[in-house]
Amino acid sequence: MAMRFRRWLGRQPWASRAVGTGLGLWIRLCHATTRWEFRGDGDLAEALKEGPVLIILWHERIAMAGIHWRAAWGPMLAVHSDRFAGRVAGAAQAHVGLRPVVMASRQANRTACREVMRLMHEGCSLGLTGDGPSGPVRIVKDAPLDWASTTGRPVFAYAFATRRHWRVPSWDRLVWPQPFTRGAVVWQRWDAAPPRRMDAATREALRRDLAAALTAAAEDAEALARGHQAPAP
Numbered sequence: 001m002a003m004r005f006r007r008w009l010g011r012q013p014w015a016s017r018a019v020g021t022g023l024g025l026w027i028r029l030c031h032a033t034t035r036w037e038f039r040g041d042g043d044l045a046e047a048l049k050e051g052p053v054l055i056i057l058w059h060e061r062i063a064m065a066g067i068h069w070r071a072a073w074g075p076m077l078a079v080h081s082d083r084f085a086g087r088v089a090g091a092a093q094a095h096v097g098l099r100p101v102v103m104a105s106r107q108a109n110r111t112a113c114r115e116v117m118r119l120m121h122e123g124c125s126l127g128l129t130g131d132g133p134s135g136p137v138r139i140v141k142d143a144p145l146d147w148a149s150t151t152g153r154p155v156f157a158y159a160f161a162t163r164r165h166w167r168v169p170s171w172d173r174l175v176w177p178q179p180f181t182r183g184a185v186v187w188q189r190w191d192a193a194p195p196r197r198m199d200a201a202t203r204e205a206l207r208r209d210l211a212a213a214l215t216a217a218a219e220d221a222e223a224l225a226r227g228h229q230a231p232a233p
Helices: 002-010 013-033 041-048 084-095 106-121 142-151 200-225
Strands: 035-039 054-057 076-081 099-103 125-129 155-162 165-167 175-177 182-190
Touching (some): 054 142, 076 084, 106 125, 106 142, 155 175, 182 200
Parallel strands (some): 054 125, 054 155, 076 125
Antiparallel strands (some): 155 182
């Protein structure tokens, strides 16, 4: 009975919206009560003068990505899955000002991808997790490389860290912030330019290079949050 109830609840749109809104309120509280240090936001703002960008992050750092995107930088699209956890994430993203985009079946994905491309042509930036919605952890999937290749837009790695936080016992050990602490946000441009056509060797090399950039951004944010001077990029 309990299992059937959980499955039923997971199919209800209001349930994911309610949970997502609650998480969004917590994120706003943590953001407002944390002393933040920022790195790379000037470089990001300069790049945005030429049009939209791609923001890539490890899934473990997704909690506060939306609230760190400034309204002055223009609209940001955030991709999420159609599973319950994905719908909750989409509701939380919408609560902090992002424009969620659902990626579901293959057919629906083709439609969603065309819509994303249309919106990017209109000036919307796009946020993606490097290791996707379900991992493996810190293994870059094809989607970020394909979007970078197809759009030709600048790519920035994003990470946040806080001195006080929890680690959720999920596949990615999600970093979940606590309020009243010290934090850091890093935006770091990825200098690689994926070509339109990639052979297997090129794709694998770019996958490793992007993974290194995402990990370096996370490590820099952690060092800054602890009060240490992270190395300049």
